[in-house]
Amino acid sequence: EAQVTQNPRYLITVTGKKLTVTCSQNMNHEYMSWYRQDPGLGLRQIYYSMNVEVTDKGDVPEGYKVSRKEKRNFPLILESPSPNQTSLYFCASSQATGEGHNSPLHFGNGTRLTVT
């Protein structure tokens, strides 16, 4: 089954304790992206990646890191989490733009992070 898998689904942590949220897709997609969803703000893009070893900042990259060492994986790293990073996070993937200009994003089921 084609899917984007995020782990964990729920995470509670304390300020300053490094954490990683994993994301994996099995559709051989070139493009992957991380979003955060907050009430009243909708979805905001954190980072995206056009292909292996290529990453770029989205609209709200501060406090986050990503890596794309393999095509299928795109982990989100919070080196020193703070309470304002409490949010619902989504990973997504799609075909690259060239032939996939209209290709839809496939989303994971989300990771709800609470930083105390």
Next chain:
Amino acid sequence: GDSVTQMEGPVTLSEEAFLTINCTYTATGYPSLFWYVQYPGEGLQLLLKATKADDKGSNKGFEATYRKETTSFHLEKGSVQVSDSAVYFCALKYAGGYSTLTFGKGTMLLVSP
């Protein structure tokens, strides 16, 4: 920059009522337009799309028409069901160098029996 504006929710309807969720956009080029739906506890999934002016996207009884003259892409359904309760996001993908979607803030729909 590009942006998408949706009507604020929640939209509360009774089953079998007619649904309209308004969406307008601003874009510097000619984007494709999308509606995504998020059911409780899940990620977003594509509901329908339209790639050029006057195109109509449709799926599961939902429809939306790409109106370039009014820069709108309103979502409609003739008869909603309780199972349609979800958050609906309008989005555009501009024909730039990468597949970035610009989302609206989402509109929650609540359908009661």
